[in-house]
Amino acid sequence: MFPLRDENPTVRVPYAVIAIIVLNALVWFFVQGFGNAYALAESLCLYGLVPGDLLGLINEGTRISLGNNLVCALDASPNPGSLITSMFMHGGWFHILGNMWFLWVFGDNIEDVMGPVRFVIFYVLCGLAAAAAQIATDPSSTIPMVGASGAIGGVMGAYALLYPRTHVHTLIFLGFYVTTVAIPAVFMLGYWFVLQLLGGLPALGSSTGGVAFWAHIGGFVTGIALIHLFKRPEYLTTHREQIPRKTSRHRLF
Numbered sequence: 001m002f003p004l005r006d007e008n009p010t011v012r013v014p015y016a017v018i019a020i021i022v023l024n025a026l027v028w029f030f031v032q033g034f035g036n037a038y039a040l041a042e043s044l045c046l047y048g049l050v051p052g053d054l055l056g057l058i059n060e061g062t063r064i065s066l067g068n069n070l071v072c073a074l075d076a077s078p079n080p081g082s083l084i085t086s087m088f089m090h091g092g093w094f095h096i097l098g099n100m101w102f103l104w105v106f107g108d109n110i111e112d113v114m115g116p117v118r119f120v121i122f123y124v125l126c127g128l129a130a131a132a133a134q135i136a137t138d139p140s141s142t143i144p145m146v147g148a149s150g151a152i153g154g155v156m157g158a159y160a161l162l163y164p165r166t167h168v169h170t171l172i173f174l175g176f177y178v179t180t181v182a183i184p185a186v187f188m189l190g191y192w193f194v195l196q197l198l199g200g201l202p203a204l205g206s207s208t209g210g211v212a213f214w215a216h217i218g219g220f221v222t223g224i225a226l227i228h229l230f231k232r233p234e235y236l237t238t239h240r241e242q243i244p245r246k247t248s249r250h251r252l253f
Helices: 015-031 037-047 082-088 093-112 116-137 149-162 185-203 213-230 233-240
Strands: 002-006 063-065 071-073 167-174 177-184
Touching: 002 093, 015 037, 015 082, 015 093, 015 116, 037 071, 037 082, 082 116, 093 116, 093 149, 093 233, 116 149, 116 213, 149 185, 149 213, 167 185, 177 185, 185 213
Parallel strands: none
Antiparallel strands: 002 167, 063 071, 167 177
């Protein structure tokens, strides 16, 4: 399932969401070279989060393969800044486009009940918690972690808690048949969370790269835990007054 849009209008312009999307795009273009193999590998080496390197659990000179015959030599010198920079790195076009689309669909409504400053703090905290969850599964890993999906997972967790019955127009693939259906957010996002669990459990103890499922899980749970601390009750009341109550066909539940 892929979200297209939600039936959840905003009261305020989502300045923070727009700024985060623009910043990610600028990093992708100017730091990661539009996905150019060398620029991409260099960015992962310099700015990606490598758990074993961050925690000092690897030897100096450890070399990791980044594909296309490119390697990264780690210096065993912790770089705490990578906890932040890794949130703005991506591994490919599909990675960044998918992440930014999910942030746009769900992030504006969360910013709308917080304001931009609180949203940025919330977003970063969810990203840090996501990184911690992934690191905990393999602290000595030498696989670079990159992507905004952990922080966006926090946004999605907050959305599922605040707007469980708001309908999300979702693209559904059933073999060769493709259709769109409006589904309550709690089902759409709950389905996404279950997929992360199903992917994350087999990945425990794995030394190979792939999707950082536990970062997604950690971000999602953190978003649920933090939303009540960051929301402004008066903003939430105003926002909920804008949510339409009408029903339509092509809608489930």
